[in-house]
Amino acid sequence: MVWFRKRYIVYVILLIVACWWSMRITGFDFRQLTELGNMFEMLATRFFPIEWSLLPRMAYHSIVTLAVAFLGSLFALMIALPVSFLAAQNTSGSIGVYGTSRFLLSGLRSIPEIVFGLLFVTVLGLGPFAAVLAIILHNIGVLGKLIAELIESADPGPQEAMKSIGATKWVANLFSILPQIWPNVLSHYFYRFEVAIRTSLILGFIGGGGIGQQLFNHFQSFYYTAVALDIICIMALVLLVDFIGGRIRARVI
Numbered sequence: 001m002v003w004f005r006k007r008y009i010v011y012v013i014l015l016i017v018a019c020w021w022s023m024r025i026t027g028f029d030f031r032q033l034t035e036l037g038n039m040f041e042m043l044a045t046r047f048f049p050i051e052w053s054l055l056p057r058m059a060y061h062s063i064v065t066l067a068v069a070f071l072g073s074l075f076a077l078m079i080a081l082p083v084s085f086l087a088a089q090n091t092s093g094s095i096g097v098y099g100t101s102r103f104l105l106s107g108l109r110s111i112p113e114i115v116f117g118l119l120f121v122t123v124l125g126l127g128p129f130a131a132v133l134a135i136i137l138h139n140i141g142v143l144g145k146l147i148a149e150l151i152e153s154a155d156p157g158p159q160e161a162m163k164s165i166g167a168t169k170w171v172a173n174l175f176s177i178l179p180q181i182w183p184n185v186l187s188h189y190f191y192r193f194e195v196a197i198r199t200s201l202i203l204g205f206i207g208g209g210g211i212g213q214q215l216f217n218h219f220q221s222f223y224y225t226a227v228a229l230d231i232i233c234i235m236a237l238v239l240l241v242d243f244i245g246g247r248i249r250a251r252v253i
Contacts (some may be wrong), residue, residue, distance in 0.1 A: 027092060051226045058211060058214065061233075062211050062236070064128055064209055064210040065131070065204070065210035065212065066241075068128050069136075069197040069200050069241075071132045071136075072196050072200070073189060074191050075132075075136045079136070081143075083104070083105065083140070083144050084143070084147035084148040087144055088152045089152055090154075101148075102148075103197055104141075105179055106141065107136050108140050109141030110143075113138045113199045115208055116133065121199035127207070128208060130199050130203075130207070131210070135199060136220040138199075139192050139196065142192060143192060146188045147185055147188065154177045194238055197241060200212055204216060211230055215230040
């Protein structure tokens, strides 16, 4: 059988060695999972009853978090979309433009949002605006790469047909490639939107506002019944975005 070839056996051995080595340096121990019972006991005794009286305030901070994720993802898409045409081999026009665009996207993608957030909070002060800028910059790198790969895999037939009737290069790219990739672009956007919600929570820990900052404050003050409400609001946000994104994708596709 193909799975018993020598090279596959070597791959399995290397995988086992890598797992063993990783478990050693991270202190991974299955026996420690027995202590999870203490966590469940803490959840049952400290997280309930949920502090529902804080719901109006938490709803407001949830909306702030949603706005941060929405603006960060939308502005990133608006910038990444034209840049991705420069970062795709079949539409960039030259090696220099292609390489520069790819380098720019890789640089933005390699820096986590938390690092951008720390820089912007230091310069601009505390608040959601710093979190929006951090999400924009990182998502430009991520969405730009994903959309560029979609452009490179698009069917070249419609593009060549438009060029043959006299359309300019950019008009041909816009009206022949973009309709092909648009459903997948929306899928990538809503996925990054969901990720941005979770990212904005982490940015709230460093002063980026929203429900993430409230969650951090409640943990710091051991206000666990409020933490339980924060978690419920976060889950509701993610489910809402997933539902809306699914409906929009279904209509577009």
